[in-house]
Amino acid sequence: MNHRMIVIVALVLALISAAVLPAAPVLAGPLVQDATPTAAEEEKTADADAQAMEEVLELVTATAHADLVRPGRVLISARGNHWIYDSVPPLDGPNEEVNPLDGMLGALLSCGLYIYEAVALENHIPLNHASGTVTGELDARGVAGADVNPRVRAFSLTMNVEGPSAEEAAMMAAATAKRCPIFTTLSRSASISVTNVVYGQAQEAITTAAPDPLVEDMTDETQLELTRPLVQARMIEKGRSLVSARGNHWIYDSVPPINGPNEEVNPLDALISALPACGIMVYEAVARENDIALNGVNATVEADLDPRGVAGADVNPRIRAFRVTMNVDGPTMEEAEMMAEQFSQRCPIYTTFVRSAPIEVTNVLMDASAQGEQPAANAAPTVTFTAANSAYEGPDSIPAGLTRIEFVNADEKEHTLWLVRRDEGKSFDDVLGVFAALGSEPEFPEWAVWHGGVTAGPGETRAYTMDIAPGDYTIYSFSANADGVPEMFTGMSADLTVTAAEATGVTPPAADLRTEMVDYSYVVAGAPTAGPVIVEVTNTGMEPHEAFVYKLAEGATVQEVMEYMLAGEDAEGSPPFTAVAGLAPMSNGLIGWYEVELESGDYGLFCFIPDTVNVGMRHHELGMMAQFSVE
Structure with a gap:
């Protein structure tokens, strides 16, 4: 779900009501002694891989990051992809984009389609068409706080196939129950039924019954008010499905064990990310309901599994454990503990998952002045590049993941370090062609992903943090040389390879100021104080955007700054602004954390990127500017 995907637009169901569960395992910070979840019951449960004892499992850890970027909206990042989950009406959410429950249901259906596809390929079975629907049966009241467990109580899949016989389709369904x-x-949490429709003829393939859950549900079954949200999906090319719900559409990719491309978001990404996203939404709702200050919240989830079973090995590929770290800014530890408890009761993703695998939730207070010492967040590793003699010095290869990029300018003139990812087969010469055409025919092709960057004056050091996916990149300087030509056209660039790497569990820095870039405006939140400031910048617009920071002259406004700029050579008097920082272009779905030094006063944000629709105009001329203050 990066810029190449059909943009994730709203899917969401009335995110469900919550029941009081018997003390689900929640670790709310280091001061809680008795919160470590136990897996004793889980290990006793009969399992499809009973012959493969626990000690021979080869576990890997999948991870995803979630960040509240505006009220009711969470930006998800996993493996370099980025997408949005929205909160829902029971939590006063906007309910416009895809929500966590949509993500979970779509993940189940798409995973099934990919196993059907893999079995067809492995057994030389023609598969001319594959599509399906999935519903989840749940009581939607508990999300708002009613005394009912909002877990999904039953899943129902209908798989429409053309090509296989009924017997072959039944074999595909059986493989899904074992390999997905x-x-x-989820089959350990609730019953799952699969019905195959072969050339229009329906045939029930399998129905599974969940084993004894890890956590009991005390809800009176006779009092349930069940709803059945629905998600659809269809294969659109090998290893890729289009998922739809409530008029919204997005892409899931298949995975390497079954020869999938794994370029866009995959079903496992979607499944595990639904958990922290739902947690953030509950934390936000609890803060609002209880008048708790919540300046920011982000979360990371880790999930352990043995993926060999996906390819057909005799081992169950189910998730064995979830770990969620909730980084909160504003609440005390006691308030964060209450939020974690509500998460375990009101989030339908949590109440469903916890029946199948232990979930550990850890609160980390980002406000150092809050009660007690807190565990330090795992900081992203730093990679340093130096500008010397109008050239870059630094590594030519770095591992993927959340990375702090430090730019040291050892020259006597200004340089920039901007970063772009190029699709395979594209060179930096192709990127230069894009820039050369901006004046007459602006276009931002899908094969180039703009990953931000910074500007450093002589002797200055600048830095920013970003989640960087594997691929081919180039760093380049947009600063002008003595002749006014951008330095990238005169050789100031360097290719960079980003290699695949295991998840490290690092977390982004805590933001003092947040700005969401949309088409064509900024949504700014936060009240930073003078000194070092972390500015979190998120692009949820369709086009690339940037955020240049100017300090306004006393009494000046951003509108006056724009009028001064548009006047060009006819501008009168001194500029009503001073340039402070340049936060370089970022593509749709990306998020960066920029380190800037700000004095007290008023500031403006401006985007100067040429518009691809209104040719001849730049984004600030279309209203993309905003004003904020620093105490």
Whole structure:
């Protein structure tokens, strides 16, 4: 779900009501002694891989990051992809984009389609068409706080296939129940039925019954008010499905164990990210309901599984454990503990998952002045590049993941370090062609992903943090040389390879100021104080955007700054602004954390990127500017 995907637009169901569960395992910070979840019951449960004892499992850890970027909206990042989950009406959410429950249901259905596809390829079975629907049966009241467990109580899949016989389709369904990690995880939480429709003829293939859960549900079954949200999906090319719900559409990719491309978001990404996203939404709702200051919240989830079973090995690929770290800014530890408890009761993703695998939730207070010492967040590793003699010095290869990029300018003139990812087969010469055409025919092709960057004056050091996916990149300088030509055209660039790497569990820095870039405005939140400031910048617009920071002259406004700029050579008097920082272009779905030094006063944000629709105009001329203050 990066810029190449059909943009994730709203899917969401009335995110469900919550019941009081018997003390689900929640670790709310280091001061809680008795919160460590136990897996004793889980290990006793009969399992499809009973012959493969626990000690021979080869576990890997999948991870995803979630960040509240505006009220009711969470930006998800996993493996370099980025997408949005929205909160829902029971939590006063906007309910415009895809929500966590949509993500979970879509993950189950798409995973099934990919196993059907893999079995067809492995057994030389023609598969001319594959599509399906999935529903989840749940009581939607508990999300708002009613005394009912909002867990999904039953899943129902209908798989429409053309090509296989009824017997072959039944074999595909059986393989899904064994090889799909989404199925094998959720089937321990609730019953799952699969019905094959072969050339229009329906045939029930399998129905699974969940084993004894890790956590009991005390809800009176006779009092349930069930709803059945629905998600659809269809294969659109090998290893890729288009998922739809409530008029919204997005892409899931298949995975390497079954020869999938794994370029866009995959079903496992979607499944595990639904958990922290739902947690953030509950934390936000609890803060609002209880008048708790919540300046910011982000979360990271880790999930352990043995993926060999996806390819057909005799081992269950289900998720064995979830770990969620909730980084909160504003609440005390006691308030954060209450939020974690509500998360365990009101989030339908949590109440469903916890029946199949232990969930550990850890609160980290980002406000150092809050009660007690807190565990330090795992900082992103730093990679340093130096500008010397109008050239870059630094590594030519770095590992993927959340990375702090430090730019040291050892020259006697200004340089920039901007970063772009190029699709395979594209060179930096192709990127230069894009820039050369901006004046007459502006276009931002899908094969180039703009990853931000910074500007440093002589002797200055600048830095920013970003989640960087594997691929081919180039760093380049947009600063002008003595002749006014951008330095990238005269050789100031360097290629960079980003290699695949295991998840490290690092977390982004805590933001003092947040700005969401949309088409064509900024949504700014936060009240920073003078000194070092972390500015979190998120692009949820369709086009690339940037954020240049100017300090306004006393009494000046951003409108006056724009009028001064548009006047060009006819501008009168001194500029009503001073340039402070240049936060370089970022593509749709990306998020960066920029380190800037700000004095007290008023500031403006401006985007100067040429518009691709209104040719001849730049984004600030279309209203993309905003004003904020620093105490």
